[in-house]
Amino acid sequence: xxxxxxxxxxxxxxxxxxxxxxxxxxxxxxxxxxxxxxxxxxxxxxxxxxxxxxxxxxxxxxxxxxxxxxxxxxxxxxxxxxxxxxxxxxxxxxxxxxxxxxxxxxxxxxxxxxxxxxxxxxxxxxxxxxxxxxxxxxxxxxxxxxxxxxxxxxxxxxxxxxxxxxxxxxxxxxxxxxxxxxxxxxxxxxxxxxxxxxxxxxxxxxxxxxxxxxxxxxxxxxxxxxxxxxxxxxxxxxxxxxxxxxxxxxxxxxxxxxxxxxxxxxxxxxxxxxxxxxx
Amino acid sequence: xxxxxxxxxxxxxxxxxxxxxxxxxxxxxxxxxxxxxxxxxxxxxxxxxxxxxxxxxxxxxxxxxxxxxxxxxxxxxxxxxxxxxxxxxxxxxxxxxxxxxxxxxxxxxxxxxxxxxxxxxxxxxxxxxxxxxxxxxxxxxxxxxxxxxxxxxxxxxxxxxxxxxxxxxxxxxxxxxxxxxxxxxxxxxxxxxxxxxxxxxxxxxxxxxxxxxxxxxxxxxxxxxxxxxxxxxxxxxxxxxxxxxxxxxxxxxxxxxxxxxxxxxxxxxxxxxxxxxxxxx
Numbered sequence: 001x002x003x004x005x006x007x008x009x010x011x012x013x014x015x016x017x018x019x020x021x022x023x024x025x026x027x028x029x030x031x032x033x034x035x036x037x038x039x040x041x042x043x044x045x046x047x048x049x050x051x052x053x054x055x056x057x058x059x060x061x062x063x064x065x066x067x068x069x070x071x072x073x074x075x076x077x078x079x080x081x082x083x084x085x086x087x088x089x090x091x092x093x094x095x096x097x098x099x100x101x102x103x104x105x106x107x108x109x110x111x112x113x114x115x116x117x118x119x120x121x122x123x124x125x126x127x128x129x130x131x132x133x134x135x136x137x138x139x140x141x142x143x144x145x146x147x148x149x150x151x152x153x154x155x156x157x158x159x160x161x162x163x164x165x166x167x168x169x170x171x172x173x174x175x176x177x178x179x180x181x182x183x184x185x186x187x188x189x190x191x192x193x194x195x196x197x198x199x200x201x202x203x204x205x206x207x208x209x210x211x212x213x214x215x216x217x218x219x220x221x222x223x224x225x226x227x228x229x230x231x232x233x234x235x236x237x238x239x240x241x242x243x244x245x246x247x248x249x250x251x252x253x254x255x256x257x258x259x260x261x262x263x264x265x266x267x268x269x270x271x272x273x274x275x276x277x278x279x
Numbered sequence: 280x281x282x283x284x285x286x287x288x289x290x291x292x293x294x295x296x297x298x299x300x301x302x303x304x305x306x307x308x309x310x311x312x313x314x315x316x317x318x319x320x321x322x323x324x325x326x327x328x329x330x331x332x333x334x335x336x337x338x339x340x341x342x343x344x345x346x347x348x349x350x351x352x353x354x355x356x357x358x359x360x361x362x363x364x365x366x367x368x369x370x371x372x373x374x375x376x377x378x379x380x381x382x383x384x385x386x387x388x389x390x391x392x393x394x395x396x397x398x399x400x401x402x403x404x405x406x407x408x409x410x411x412x413x414x415x416x417x418x419x420x421x422x423x424x425x426x427x428x429x430x431x432x433x434x435x436x437x438x439x440x441x442x443x444x445x446x447x448x449x450x451x452x453x454x455x456x457x458x459x460x461x462x463x464x465x466x467x468x469x470x471x472x473x474x475x476x477x478x479x480x481x482x483x484x485x486x487x488x489x490x491x492x493x494x495x496x497x498x499x500x501x502x503x504x505x506x507x508x509x510x511x512x513x514x515x516x517x518x519x520x521x522x523x524x525x526x527x528x529x530x531x532x533x534x535x536x537x538x539x540x541x542x543x544x545x546x547x548x549x550x551x552x553x554x555x556x557x558x559x560x
Contacts, residue, residue: 010289011442040445040547051548096418099426099453102382103418135289135413138376138383146379161507162290165319173379196508228441228558230551267319268331275329278508 001120002127004186004253005144007134008156009166013191013217015043016227017156017249018131022047022088023234024250029084030126033075035114037107037144038133039095045230047078047088054094055110071117080235089123104140107132111149134166142173148181152259154214156189157205159198161274164205168270171209171262184259187214189249194219197277208273209262215249217242280400281407283466283533284430286414288446289317292471293436295506296497296529297411298325301368302512303530305358308365309406312355314394316387316424318375322411326358326370329510334374335390346396354390355399360515369403384420387412391429414450422453428461432539434494436469437485439478441554444485448550451489451542464539467494469529474499481557488553489542495529498522 006021008014015036022034036043041054055074062068078088093110095103114120120128130144134155144150155170157163167188174185190202190213199216206213217223222242226233233243265273285297294315301313302325315322320334335354342348358368373390375383391410394400400408410424414435424430433454437447447468454465470482470493479496486493497503500522506512513523545553 010446011440012290039449040442042442042445042547097452097456098449099419099422099456101419103421104383139379139381141383142379160290161321162319169378172377176377176379195504228555267321271321271324271331275508275510278505 001125002152003130003150004127004152004154005130005132005150006154006156007132007166007170009163010133010135012156012158012163014134014156015131016046016223017189017191018043018129019046020232020234020246021250021253022129023080023232024247025127025254026082026086026088028254029086031086031124032088033119033123033125033128034088034090035110035128035130036090036092037110037130037141039103039106041092041094043131044090044092046226046232047080047090048076049079052076052090052092054092054106055113056094056106059109059113066113066116069113069117071119074113074117075119102140104138104143107140107143111144134170145173145183146177146181148183151183152186153183154186154189154253156191157202158191158193159195159201159277160193161271164270164274165267167205167209168265168267172264175261175264178261185211185262186253186256186259187212189214190216192216192219201274201277209265210260211262212258214252214256215245217245217249280405281432282410282430283407283432283434284410284412284424285434285436286412286450287436288443289413291436291438291443292497294322294411295325295503296436296469296471297322297409299512299514299526300530300533301326301409302360302364302514303526304407304534305361305364305366305368306514307530307534310367310404312369312371312400312403312405312408314390314408314410315370315372316390316410316412316421317373318383318386318413320372320374323370323372324510325506325512326360326368327356328359332356332370332372334372334386335393336374336386339389339393346393349393349397351397351399351402354393382420384418384423387420388423391424414446422457425453425463426457426461428463430463432466432536433463434466434469434533436471437482438471438473439475439481440473441551444550444554445547447485448489448545452544455541455544458541465489465491465542466533466536466539467492469494470496472496472499477557477560481554484557488545490540491542492538494532494536495525497525497529
């Protein structure tokens with residue numbers, strides 16, 4: 001079973017990428033579990049008809065009695081039919097009540113609950129994808145890397161400064177915990193955002209931190225529209241160029257063996273480096 | 280002294296907007312303190328000619344968290360733009376934890392406490408303090424300025440995108456949760472437009488549903504993007520532009536604002552259903 005984590009700053013298109021990866025892997029005949037680890041709990045929305053109950057909500061209902069939770073309460077199978085026996089199951093961690101407690105708690109609870117329910121072992125998943133909010137790489141949100149659940153990490157980024165900064169934060173976490181966790185960086189998935197010299201910039205950036213770009217998604221109205229309707233492009237525009245791009249990224253990721261401990265960059269240096277693309 | 284907090288989803292342009300508000304208030308002749316409460320510590324860089332100051336947390340770490348060993352000059356920086364505005368602008372950055380360790384909101388609490396301990400607000404005779412706070416994760420840490428009653432007026436930067444509205448509605452929940460205890464109130468929504476269909480209508484209706492108002496719209500603009508690359512505000516870069524005027528109007532509306540409410544909130548499912556309806560129109 002392969003376990004990968006998708007990080008990236010909020011709004012960068014992380015969940016869209018994760019959902020399209022899950023779809024592509026299932027289309028290749030794999031059994032996939034996508035775990036949404038964002039308090040917004042909409043990571044798996046394009047793969048389900050409705051919002052699933054979050055693990056934290058279920059736990060609250062059952063007063064945190066893990067024994068009382070059944071797999072069917074927290075894991076939802078996508079109604080999408082895949083060929084070759086592929087399937088996608090979805091789970092959402094949920095998050096704390098706004099203003100109270102720790103934002104990363106949902107991630108911890110979600111993974112612990114799924115482990116206790118033996119979901120990873122009993123359901124023969126070929127692939128688990130964790131889709132994780134990366135704006136605050138505090139203790140909670142970094143758990144999948146720290147504990148070595150996800151051996152491979154991918155970061156969704158653009159040429160925007162904040163997006164690149166998240167990559168450097170995730171890189172720092174990987175470097176810090178690499179001995180203990182074995183987790184490594186698999187590469188970047190680029191969502192272009194019409195930033196000046198963006199393509200050159202992100203290519204240079206990948207080289208700078210010692211990783212590679214797995215795929216580049218152009219700025220697209222079709223993807224935006226699909227996001228608005230909470231569907232994948234495979235469902236709404238299967239013949240589109242965008243659909244081919246996402247499939248290509250899924251296949252490239254499956255074939256990827258290039259896992260690295262990335263170089264880290266301080267924000268100040270990153271910022272000065274980034275500025276030169278605007279001169 | 281008034282204390283404002285600007286919240287909003289990461290990447291929405293919170294720091295951009297709040298830097299312009301700080302300069303705008305300074306330009307009106309006020310003494311302003313801009314406190315960046317984001318681990319990225321770049322909230323004040325447009326006010327410091329692109330430079331990024333040492334953070335409060337970094338300084339505290341260096342001094343083994345001995346508040347007595349810190350002086351004001353180590354954590355508060357006067358803006359070089361003070362030469363060109365009538366008032367005064369001061370900057371501080373909270374900083375954050377090392378990536379992967381500890382609590383993301385810790386820097387916010389530490390920073391505010393250090394500023395309080397040094398009696399900065401009184402000594403500088405400030406008219407207004409502005410906190411620029413990350414709002415993606417409205418966990419205990421990042422909601423601290425609201426909970427502890429430091430931030431009396433909350434403004435939320437939002438576009439018409441669904442994720443951004445969701446973050447805004449979560450911030451509303453945090454405000455209403457602590458409104459009685461802390462006295463914090465919502466002052467309004469700042470619309471940062473992203474070229475979405477019916478976006479002004481989305482934001483105006485959203486504000487009404489939350490029981491508040493839109494205090495200003497910032498147009499989508501390449502010029503504004505340039506600020507980030509050049510490390511300055513539009514007041515320096517393009518003072519006569521319509522974009523700069525939008526910031527002037529926004530600043531005035533905030534300063535003259537009299538509408539402070541305890542916001543309502545919405546479940547994500549309901550928010551999403553409403554949003555779909557208005558986008559489809």
